[in-house]
Amino acid sequence: EAEVAQSPRYKITEKSQAVAFWCDPISGHATLYWYRQILGQGPELLVQFQDESVVDDSQLPKDRFSAERLKGVDSTLKIQPAELGDSAMYLCASRREAGANVLTFGAGSRLTVL
């Protein structure tokens, strides 16, 4: 069964450091999402890509967060500098085609900022 791959699975960093997360969606999935899930809460959308273009980044803290999907396949989410409040699970999801409702999530990257 095809999966959304994410790495690293776990990251511990000190505040003010830079961190990066990588996501490889299911092959052929044009839409890619980055969600943040704070412990005990539901996932919240950070950024959405359609191919290589950003569709929605209204909830992305752009002063410290950036995301790219240069070739419309895999994607990187970066945080610089990391803050204590960034500790969360960062989930990547992909969707087969526009109009399809089913999102397939990866296992996530858990970030702990000390």
Added chain:
Amino acid sequence: QQQVKQSPQSLIVQKGGISIINCAYENTAFDYFPWYQQFPGKGPALLIAIRPDVSEKKEGRFTISFNKSAKQFSLHIMDSQPGDSATYFCAASKPGNTGKLIFGQGTTLQVKP
């Protein structure tokens, strides 16, 4: 602004019992209501979904009941099993091509043997 409210936060059910999780939404533009199941260390996975043109959808032991006038929907897990122990999220999305999901806060279900 939280657009999807979920309750209870946690739930303990005996094996064989019925688990019920409720969600309420505010935006009447929502037209797709999925439930996701998440096991520890894993990402959420789609469990079952409904659109507002039907009042109920059943898949095996899982049923969604939908009340459009009350803007509420619920997940019923019949004959709950220890393997159902997980966190459940309701979600909603608007029409259009974005597929953006707005999630509830989650319910941690524990099914005791």
